[in-house]
Amino acid sequence: MFDASRRAVLGGLAGAAFWPDELARMRPALAQGAPKRIVGALEEDPPVICPPMTSIISSFGSGCAVYGALTWVDRQGDIHPELAERWEVSPDGKTYTFYLRKNVVWHDGAPFTSADVKFSFENITAKLHPWGRGAFKALESVDASDPHVAVLRLSTPSPAVLKAVNNAISAIVPKHLWEGTDFIKNPLTKKPIGTGPFKLVEYIQGDRIRYEKNEKYYIPGQPAFDELVLRIIPDAAARVAAFEKGEVDMLYNNSMPFTEIERIRKFPGVEIRDSNVSGSAFLGIINMKGKPYDDVRVRQALAHGINRGFIRDNVMPGFSQNQIGPLPPSMSLANKDLKDYAYDPKRANELLDAAGYPRKADGTRFEFRLLWAANDIRITKMADVIRQNLSDVGITTSLQPLERAALNQKGYISEQFDMIIDSYAQGPDPDIGTERLYISTNIFNPPRVFTNNSSYINPEVDRLFEEQRRQIDPAKRKEIYDKIQVILWEAVAVLPILAYSGVGAFRATVMSDAFNSADASKDSFARVTLPAATGAALAAGPEAGNGKTIGYTAAGAAVVAAGAWWLWRRKSRRDDGLDETA
Amino acid sequence: MLGGLGLLILRRLALGVPLVLIIIVLTFALVRLAPGDPALLLAGDAPTPEFLAQVRAEYDLDKPLQQQLLTYLLHAVQGNLGTSIYFGQPVTRLILQYFPVTLLLTTLAMFSASVLGILLGVIAADRRDTATDAIVGGASLLGFSIPIFWLGQLLVLLFAVTLDILPAGGWSSARVTYYGFDYVLDVAQHLILPVTTLMLFETAMITRFTRAAMIEALGKDYVTVAYAKGATHSRVLWRHALANALTTSVTVIGLEFGVLLAGAVVTEIIYGLPGLGRLFFDSIFRRDFQLMTGCFIFASTAVVIVNIITDIVVAVLDPRVGR
């Protein structure tokens, strides 16, 4: 059924059929009532639909409804059972035992066992997932002797593990379909098979992704909806228009244009959920390899030269906080007495002169290549502010918005950048989200996406990270982390622009208690329910179908015809004279 | 008589083929002109070594320029426009996958623009120098001047969001999946605004040229002869004069198809339609140059074909041409 390629069969409009899937639609209208369906929107064609292996937001948005994980984290940060019914942690903190549900099957019918958990953790989560590497650095092995019990054995205690066994980091892949394949090129990254509440049935590139309810989902009565459709609307204005008009029921994370939140909040029946459990923030990754950014004074000058306060107030008013230091404010381990780099162009100029980059004849010092994901209008606005701020201190900014895949290629991998601004989740524990950006072991050749892309190497910091991991006493761990933050904040290899909470807006008249997960894009829509009132409304569907529109179009055509007739009937210039003149 | 027409078609095709070849050579030259190593351009910025070598081999990038050109031409002529780095699929297959949407959009737009354009052109010519002529003239000038991307957004704002009578975008309803004729109706409903946005510029263009051609035709002797034969005013206008003016209108339609494709790119972005225009636009920021140049060659070929078709139609309409 699922087939991304489409053969073009073009008939007249009356008989138009374009894709094989469309051909299927040509069958006579089915008798069953309109399926209960949620419609969402993504801001880009997801390069891959594979939460187990990547941390790209659109990959989560399109994949979290398909893949399941051992547990899920709610907005308050509490952990709930999913594939694992319950779990125990050994006193020495090195063994985690998960008792798996018995009645779970993959979408293709194969049974779900601990072997899948072992395969996923050892081969994918711990090796490939940008956050998984940090969270499961200490993972030695997974014992899958009992098909319904998965035991994680760690070399050293790792407090972050419990917060990392959810679909943000360790979604479980079917071993029988992935074993022995080249994970990067595996077609399953675009046609996922998982244990989640929805099955992906149709992906028309550039148009929409359609999911159908997983009949064999292990929790009876879930999901409450028959179908989920994610439309792909790159144009932010078009997305908001679709949401305002009721064609789309929800917008979340990158598909939500923050500049419009105040207006969206007032739409009838719209509820907004936000949470900063995952410690999301826009980080400016500075490439320390090339001149002049290898000099700490230049980086500090950048920190002083960019008016981060103005950005917070204008790009995401109401949902952004200042992040001072490498850890987001929402995290308990954050060092509260770090001093912020205040917006001080004069100080920035002094630092740049001291660093040996005086203003040239034309008043400029050097170029600053700023890259970001083109369709994220929040960063586009930040870039505009940064270009203006830096031009005041003599730095000419070359703005380079790139599509996600091109950004990964040209930016992260081939390192043709001075700063990349991207959205990073730094939580729920710094071992997962923050450590990976600074430890020298996380630098690869050829470079990989979302790693230590600023090439910051400091053996002292590496040692401290190792030491804090071994601490059982949280106070001792905090003390070491405070020291780490002082060093990193002074080196400012990564300049946090602002921390923000993930926001999801949905139409309460269509669905209720959505986006309870730690991050809106991680919601599997399993727990979303039908509000009582909408049962009938949904059947009719907010769009009143074609009747109304045909009427309007006919009326429009009538008006045009009347206009033309009036133009025609008006006394022809020819008729006023007595004679018929050529 | 058919012999003449058949001959004409052959001659036009013969003229069309070199045009397409020249376009391919032009694209080839452009890629070579771009800064940086063409191999990197074609293989993407950070290709795996094997993929880079594969691209170098495929396009003989280390061989002398003429050889490269020959290989590029041979590839293009066989329909192999390279592989898209982003999609990992052959460009030609992708184009054929996305082209139906653009074809339908542009055909509908051009058809309605022609009908409305000719209608208004004739009315304006018949009533030249009166209020009607001024109204039509003014409207067509507006049609030229309003950038369609702004117009598109305003139309969405007005009809979709405020009046809520037309969908805001997309190809078909995501809310309910329609089947059979309802599906066609649903798609039609989604195309009303995009087609209106796209057709405005063309309608203005066709109106102006049709009006000019009609005024010229109405001044000719055979119109007076038609009146002398007792023909009614509308018969003179719609049969005798329009028959001559149509050749100009049809030629304009052919020439304007290239501009229409440009409009299609913008319209598909505003309305989120998965057409060739969107594919072409996305390939720019994805730096997927093989896909981009492939789309460009395909679009140019489509324009050449459309012009051949219009030439043939003109030859049918005007017996003096091409015999």
Added chain:
Amino acid sequence: MAESSAALPESAALGAGTPTRRHRSFAHNASTWVGLGLLGIPLLAALCAPLLTGADPMALSPQTLRAPALAHLMGTDDLGRDVFSRVLYGGRVSLIVGLTSALIAITIGTAVGMVAGYFEGRTDEVLMRITEIFQIIPRFLLAIVVVALLGGGIVKVIVVIGVLGWVGTARVVRAQLLVLRREEFVLAATLGGASAWRILTRHILPNVVPFIIVSAALQTGGAILTESFLSFLGLGDPSRPSWGLLLQQAQLYLQQAWWMSTFPGLALSMTILGLNLVGDGLASKFGARKIAR
């Protein structure tokens, strides 16, 4: 006998539209004056921008999304920048791009048209085939490819639009050349032993100038529109925002801050409308039919 296929039939492109009726000239004078008026306002405003507003179009300020008021005649945008000064300085960019690329297009077009029209025969045939090719190639798509491959920036955009836009002028100039060549004063000059260059520049060019002006007006309108398209697609020069870029940035605020999109949109449409009207009015006065852009 085969007419050159893709070209507009000569009659439509030639001066066949001499106003047979004298009282029409008033109508076309009016459109020229209205055109000049519409064009004049944005042109003058852009030229003397520093006099009209002290605000720096790029300066950020905390007063974001403020409605038009005395302090900010056209309100402020999402980053607190003054829309009025951005429209004026944006106008400068749009007009510079429009005029310069039109200039390039005119020069090439006139040269090609003169040579093709004057020498006829082989040269005319070859040049006309080249014109035909340029007329068919989708100019805007080619502009996108060139800007994407060779990088954006004002100069590149101007050159690209200019080099792709000369076809209209070439056709008109050639059409006039075919007529003027047979005029007595040209024959007389040839008999007088004048060189082809002298004849072309001293005798023929002055007569062709009116048609070039008409073509220039229409080319500029087209060039400004093309530049606004490129900016809308994000291929414009972000450091020098033109009207097109302002419109693109205002996309998200159509309802929230209508002034962010309305004023640049009006300015853009007004200028192009003005240019078209002027081109139209002059075209009727000189009897040159509307030229295909």
Added chain:
Amino acid sequence: MTETAPSRTDAKALLAIEGLVVEFASAQGETFRASDGVSLTVAAGEVVAIVGESGSGKSVTARAILRLVPHPGRVRAGKIMFQGRDLLRMPREQVRELRGRDIAMVFQDPMTSLNPVLRVGAQIGEAIALHARLSASAIGARVLDLLRRVGIPATAERAHSFPHEYSGGMRQRAMIAMGVANSPALLIADEPTTALDVTIQDQIITLMRDLNRASGTAILLITHNVALVASLCTRVLVMYAGRIVEEGPTEEIFLSPQHPYTWSLLRSVPRVDTKDKKRLLAIKGQPPNPRDLPPGCKFEPRCPFAIARCRASEPALETVGAGHAARCFVMMKNAEAPA
């Protein structure tokens, strides 16, 4: 000040124009009269010629009959009685029915009279179809018959071809076929031979004479070629500056022209029919500018015999013989003939 000629609506006149005035308004607002009080009659079956230099208003007068005065001309006064009904006051639909059925017209330039994109047969067929409910095949047969009557060979294949595949002469024949398609009572020929070379001219004239004799169609021939008039027409009217300056039977006009303009016209044409060889005479001066005509006789500035009175007022049409009248105070019979 125009006084209208005495109205002579005798019963048997097929067409009677009385005091026709057609005015043209120029952009600057001033108007001039192409036809200034023209009156003439054409009897059934009669062949009448209107002769005059170009710009004398003869063509406009002819077109006014079918109410086809070119823009911005307007008929200001006068009556055009045709079969007892005034065409100028007739509602448009009835005029339309009359055109092509009762009154037909052949135009000057055959190259542009036929619609270049429609087949010749179709254009002739249209003339029939506009006025008669006939099946396509019946119309087709009539068309072939018409083409044969006007002397176009291989009619079937010819009817199917396009105007540009016809020679000038054949196109004019087709136009005549179109004109006589519904055997009209009156055929107006507006300078039918001007655009043709001499040999073809003669064929066309012969064709028209045969048609007149065969079907009794009255012909109103508009021409500036005096020679044609002699061989075809029974009566001649001479027009100068928008008014009739002399009218009468052909022989009388040719033998004893009374109005100096007619006389000069005849003297400027080589005569084969008379023995005495006189030097050809060119009329001095320029043709009259309708915008500023002299007060008196309009021909006065170019008239070799002009007297004071001619300048003062305009003479009326005076009868000088049976059906022969001229608008001159002097008249040729009183003036001494120059060398």
